[in-house]
Amino acid sequence: MLEIRNLHVTVEDREILQGIDLTIRPGETHAIMGPNGSGKSTLANVIAGREGYTVTAGEILFDGKDLLEMTPETRACEGLFLAFQYPVEIPGVANLYFLKAAVNAVRKYRNEPPVDAMDFWELVQERMKLVKMDESMLKRSVNEGFSGGEKKRNEVFQMAVLQPRFAVMDETDSGLDIDALKVVADGVNALRGPERGFLVITHYQRLLDYIVPDHVHVLFNGRIVRSGGKELAVELEEQGYALYNEEPGRARRAA
Amino acid sequence: MTDSTSTLERLAASDYKYGFITDIEQDTVPPGLNEDVVRLISAKKQEPDWLLEWRLQAYRHWLTLKQPEWARVEYPPIDYQALSYYSAPKQKGDGPKSLDEVDPELRRTYEKLGIPLAEQAILAGVAVDAVFDSVSVATSYKGRLAEQGIVFCSFSEAVHEHPELVRQYLGSVVPYRDNYYATLNSAVFSDGSFVYIPPGVRCPMELSTYFRINASNTGQFERTLIIADEGAYVSYLEGCTAPMRDENQLHAAVVELVALDNATIKYSTVQNWYPGDAEGRGGIYNFVTKRGLCKGRDSKISWTQVETGSAITWKYPSCVLRGDNSVGEFYSVALTRDYQQADTGTKMIHIGKNTRSTIVSKGISAGHGQNAYRGLVKVLPTAENARNYSQCDSLLMGDQCGAHTFPYLQIQNPTAQVEHEASTSKISEDQIFYCQQRGISTEDAVSLIVNGFCKEVFKELPMEFAVEAQKLIELKLEGSVG
């Protein structure tokens, strides 16, 4: 469902992504691990269409459609979701109101009428239970004054309500306590299904104990230097990334 | 990244919807200002001598004054002799006796503006007085309100029907000597609205005045006087629009509010005068004096304003908190874009004991817009235990606009507690991208964020007007994107 081919991306004349190839089929969950600054968020942002990145070569197809041609909101309406590493605060805009605006934007794109108030409320109630979120969070302004963990939980909650076909989760586990981690994982797992794809960015193997990935990739200096199964995450946890630094030959071979 | 700035700038530029001109025969006094013009206006309104005398005193005082220059606004000198001081739609005979007699062309004007003059407005639950250029053309629901002893009529009518009230309160809050524009208004004011709520009566509907400037080269000088007697409550709303014209037009109104013991007055304004074109040509000069007197104990006056129009806005709705335990509030959203300038704020004058005031000001600047908040909190020696909370937030869209905050404090009683918070922010690209990633277009994202910024003020508006204000802000920010 998501096909990335030979993707090169520069930021302010510096090449951050240096030829990424990645194919994610419906129903699959892929994990990306890699040291700080290796380009993980850059990849997530380019998939979502954030400004400020220049794609110098390559392409991204989403269900065969050219993703890079689409505006960020079109990508979202097509069913792409990004759980942000740093969710943004929007003062004065109630969380529930924001979510409804998002749901209706997607419905409008699909030529559907605005969501029925009762249906929406039921969905919200149900999804709130899924991520064990307190109802009071709905009335509060989007992410304003939320703790780090609450912000991440709110991202998963939004995802659960919007039910995208493909979600990129950028370090959704960072800053979560162990209970919150399980809750977030449960939220994601509940959404997993034969039609949905996930790209999970994380630093910790721990998350992958709960969200068991089909494939794990190592991103290093803007390249995927290794791909493997879940056991790769365990190996990384034990050995770190030093290996790739010292043995560029091996890294290249592994890629 | 600069892209998104220009997107914001494009969004901030939009067209004025209310710029049409009504083709109607007008009775307009030739331009120029002198004692004869003052006498002529008074005569046209068949005013009593005391009122003419008051006008003349004001006029003579005005001649001794200079246009104030302290505000952070810039404009070429106004030629007061080039303006006409009275313009009214021509009427056959005595003028409309009922709403059915209002000139159909005028009715169409108000329909286009979305203002229901007809009694069907009963559904909307809003009584409307509509002021077209210099005169009040219709006041709906007068009858129903009269059953409760409420007076809601044009100022001119009040002069004839309730002279004792007018005489007692006119100039009691804003004396004719108050300031340059208020003094000018006192000399030449043409019409406006008058409200009196008797003791213990809670006005059952929103009262509303709709101001419309149509004629060219005329100044609009209306005067509003609202009196809430002991224990009374009233919520009042004014709205304003004007046609698009290349020359600047002057609007110098005066609003006086008087709240007696335990009375509450809520005064809301949605101001959308023509702001001028994208290059800064034309537009209304909105130089307005608004002041409320909390005369009685436990009285309350609350100003809420949404200022989106005018080339220049110069207004400081204020509260004089004379009664013990009285409360003053000021909630404001001021939006400037293109070459609009706004210098607005409030004055809270604490005189009585335990008086409290709250100020929430939200300035939005886009394009080359300049937005200044100017506020005075004054606590007199008599005001034991006075409290004030002020919050001034500015939102900048683009990098050519400006926001300025001028808070003044004069505290003469050591028991006073005064708090001031201020912030300046920009709509960040991160916020817009976050919205976009959830499917919301850039344009909708900007309205969402701006409305969030204004929320504390919008929630003070009566429900239906909060929706209107929100739409108006959206319209103002609407652009070619989408």
Ligand SMILES: Nc1ncnc2c1ncn2[C@@H]1O[C@H](COP(=O)(O)OP(=O)(O)OP(=O)(O)O)[C@@H](O)[C@H]1O
């Ligand atoms: N907008 C930008 N301007 C300048 N440099 C940038 C920008 N965005 C990313 N970079 C640089 O690109 C590199 C990759 O950043 P990215 O955020 O993708 O890393 P990451 O793998 O997500 O790291 P982390 O694990 O710390 O989140 C870093 O060196 C970063 O400084």
Ligand SMILES: [Mg+2]
């Ligand atoms: Mg990152």
